[in-house]
Ligand SMILES: Nc1ncnc2c1ncn2[C@@H]1O[C@H](COP(=O)(O)OP(=O)(O)OP(=O)(O)O)[C@@H](O)[C@H]1O
């Protein structure tokens with residue numbers, strides 16, 4: 001990942017950069033907002049911007065908005081000045097990091113922004129076959145449509161194809177079509193010229209040009225609006241793009257990969273997705289199967305994630321108990337590999353003792369729901385409630401929650417998780433799948449409402 005630091009960070013740049021680089025980030029630095037904006041326009045788009053909170057965060061955010069550049073911004077400032085933090089967050093910063101930089105906090109933010117680990121861990125024959133197919137088609141310049149349920153590893157597969165392609169030493173640029181508002185996507189993909197719209201104070205290079213010579217991943221392509229679909233089709237067919245406000249087209253050489261967790265053919269038949277674009281993208285279709293259909297992957301993935309998160313949290317890696325291994329194989333995994341990763345992370349933090357037991361995964365108690373005993377066998381999938389941020393949680397079926405309000409259940413989940421994490425906000429936020437800022441805001445609200453909120457270092461270990 002690439003990190004751009006703007007400002008001097010109160011003299012702590014060195015420390016912050018070292019922490020970021022130790023996590024595998026590439027770090028660049030601009031002295032002020034104007035220079036930072038030049039970098040952002042130039043087509044070397046960072047994954048994250050860290051700005052010194054003594055600079056005007058509001059100016060940076062409004063420049064990004066008016067120039068239609070979408071990138072997460074984190075403000076950094078001296079820890080004691082609460083006003084600065086509040087102002088930075090109000091101005092639109094995603095997080096506030098107090099200085100001197102707290103390694104744990106910076107690591108959590110970097111991990112939240114981007115996952116740099118691109119290993120495809122597997123043991124199941126189905127996955128092996130899929131990788132073989134991917135390798136076979138990688139060297140061609142054909143577009144590939146990668147489909148599969150949420151959390152199955154589609155983006156990872158796209159990186160794998162790029163890595164095995166002739167373009168491997170060129171850039172891999174990913175654009176999440178679902179995350180970028182419709183009105184910003186055109187500028188994001190194609191860039192714009194100075195004066196193209198109010199706020200376009202300088203030329204900006206878009207993702208197509210940034211990926212020139214390399215690979216462009218259009219993630220969650222089904223979410224692209226029809227107007228943009230037409231422009232994208234033209235760009236792919238003509239191998240040229242029009243910058244917004246540009247006078248002449250610009251030639252580009254990019255290999256297009258796209259992902260979708262919806263059935264694109266069905267989107268076509270419902271009139272939501274252009275058929276001609278579908279055919280352009282779907283030269284080859286790779287279908288990533290849900291985790292429950294590749295059971296042999298589960299054990300190796302669980303072990304891999306347990307090791308990874310033990311290391312990240314500075315604890316000794318421990319083996320999974322045989323009971324835990326059995327449970328993991330039986331569980332349905334509606335959130336697929338992402339859910340398994342979250343569950344393993346939680347298990348690492350919650351388990352005590354020489355082995356990681358099944359209870360630490362937080363899946364056992366959910367097997368007690370009415371549907372779990374449906375066919376009277378132990379293999380009935382427990383309802384999933386992997387994490388608050390997980391879409392799989394929407395599949396929670398028939399437990400004792402009916403009749404309670406969302407805010408009640410949410411408060412209980414948050415406070416319980418915080419107890420489990422001994423009051424550690426960073427760990428709790430990462431388990432809950434919400435930002436530290438959101439967590440802090442909620443906790444503040446609970447305290448105001450008179451609820452007891454565990455402080456760092458407090459709490460109990462119920463999973464012992
Ligand atoms: N085979 C695997 N080995 C290691 N990690 C994996 C594997 N498959 C998926 N993951 C991890 O699981 C998470 C989800 O993967 P990824 O983002 O590629 O899925 P996705 O299908 O794009 O999900 P979504 O539909 O939610 O965007 C990532 O953290 C990824 O690193």
Ligand SMILES: [Mg+2]
Pocket residue numbers: 154155219259
């Ligand atoms: Mg994805």
